[in-house]
Amino acid sequence: MADKTLCGIDVGSSKVACIVAKISEDEPMPRVLGFSSVPSRGVKKGQIVDIQQVTSVVEQAVEQCERMAGTKIQKAYVSVGGPHIESLNSQGVVAVSHPEVEISDGDLTRVIEAAKAISLSSTREIIEVAPREYIVDGQSGIKNPLGMSGVRLEVNTHIVTASVTNLRNMERCLSDLGIEIQGYVFSGLASSLSSLSETEKELGVALVDIGGGKIDIAVYIEGALSHSTSLSFGARHITNDIAVGLRISLDSAEKIKLHLSNLKHTPDKDKKSDDIDLTRLQLADDIKSVSYKTVVDGIIQPRLEEIYESVFKELDSNDLIPRIPSGIVLAGGGALTVSALEGAKRVVGLPARIAHPKHITGLIDEVTYPQFSSVVGLLLYGKDMDFEEQQLNLKDFDKIFRNLSVQGSVKKVRSLFKSFIP
Ligand SMILES: Nc1ncnc2c1ncn2[C@@H]1O[C@H](COP(=O)(O)OP(=O)(O)OP(=O)(O)O)[C@@H](O)[C@H]1O
Ligand SMILES: [Mg+2]
Numbered sequence: 001m002a003d004k005t006l007c008g009i010d011v012g013s014s015k016v017a018c019i020v021a022k023i024s025e026d027e028p029m030p031r032v033l034g035f036s037s038v039p040s041r042g043v044k045k046g047q048i049v050d051i052q053q054v055t056s057v058v059e060q061a062v063e064q065c066e067r068m069a070g071t072k073i074q075k076a077y078v079s080v081g082g083p084h085i086e087s088l089n090s091q092g093v094v095a096v097s098h099p100e101v102e103i104s105d106g107d108l109t110r111v112i113e114a115a116k117a118i119s120l121s122s123t124r125e126i127i128e129v130a131p132r133e134y135i136v137d138g139q140s141g142i143k144n145p146l147g148m149s150g151v152r153l154e155v156n157t158h159i160v161t162a163s164v165t166n167l168r169n170m171e172r173c174l175s176d177l178g179i180e181i182q183g184y185v186f187s188g189l190a191s192s193l194s195s196l197s198e199t200e201k202e203l204g205v206a207l208v209d210i211g212g213g214k215i216d217i218a219v220y221i222e223g224a225l226s227h228s229t230s231l232s233f234g235a236r237h238i239t240n241d242i243a244v245g246l247r248i249s250l251d252s253a254e255k256i257k258l259h260l261s262n263l264k265h266t267p268d269k270d271k272k273s274d275d276i277d278l279t280r281l282q283l284a285d286d287i288k289s290v291s292y293k294t295v296v297d298g299i300i301q302p303r304l305e306e307i308y309e310s311v312f313k314e315l316d317s318n319d320l321i322p323r324i325p326s327g328i329v330l331a332g333g334g335a336l337t338v339s340a341l342e343g344a345k346r347v348v349g350l351p352a353r354i355a356h357p358k359h360i361t362g363l364i365d366e367v368t369y370p371q372f373s374s375v376v377g378l379l380l381y382g383k384d385m386d387f388e389e390q391q392l393n394l395k396d397f398d399k400i401f402r403n404l405s406v407q408g409s410v411k412k413v414r415s416l417f418k419s420f421i422p
Pocket of ligand 1: 013
């Protein structure tokens, strides 16, 4: 396989992030060549509300990233999230076409197609079909039935759908910039790819990406994606509360929130005054200091609790709490809010940790923060897609040569062709 470049674009409510990486056979992980993050405009709750504004911000992010990587971006995987995301679990059943031989790729494609045959309104589109388990002649829990023998093949899938309007809006923005969309990926799924370990997924875990305007949730049970949803509020609500509580502008409130969240030392509880000096923040509002307790305990924590109560409700109403012993992994910028981790453990009542995107190499210093989990995940998604494509190509060659009855030499011919595949 020759070197290939992959690109991911995460259009968030707070920022647009763009990443370019090289994938090659010699390296197990994508090598990051370029990265950019630009404050977002025209996106609310993960949905495009102003195409022109979004196009201009994406253009800025793409240009910066192209300059850093020294390459032109022509195709990209793009994240989608927000309350327009819906998910359901669906089953497919087929008769194996050649039960006397083995279950083939063709059978897998047909059974997935059967599972996709759900009644869907014309305003919605399927963006993800994740197989959860295969069942061969009644035997359940099979991860990969290829090569097995059987008569009846069933699959349980998890399907994610999105609003067509939102997808077409995204397409408009990117086609105006000459970028072809290789795939839409639910942003919660993207974050999970860069943030979760295989063990966590096997045991059961919920990825909770707290963005500026939405919260994406992706739940894994027995290693498979089993529940996806997106709540219509996020960390920007904490900023709003600070602005209202202190009667200051949103801009000053955001700066204060970030300052309190990034403090190296929190004020001593026994001290008389817990005032935090704000003069260095050069706020437009006339506010020189704030009481740590007033803002953190009085404003930030109650809002965080409300956020986690909604997350708990979402998980509980789907009977997922007992099925995720690995707990909650927090991604998104909101995960960095002061006391976010403690709040999650307390309110949801499960273990919790903060995500740091993994499985990439190269220029990663700026990237390994929870708010970039999604954009990194897009690369990993693209890499998996590329791998699957390669496998399919190789299998096609195998089939052609098997049909030509050159069985003994299939391996040799296969490796010969492999060396020609770009
Ligand atoms: N260091 C930090 N401390 C506290 N909060 C932070 C920090 N960095 C970012 N945030 C908050 O995280 C939010 C942005 O998160 P993120 O970048 O994940 O959002 P997004 O992906 O653009 O939006 P969304 O996914 O909701 O569409 C903002 O509300 C911001 O204030
Ligand atoms: Mg996001």
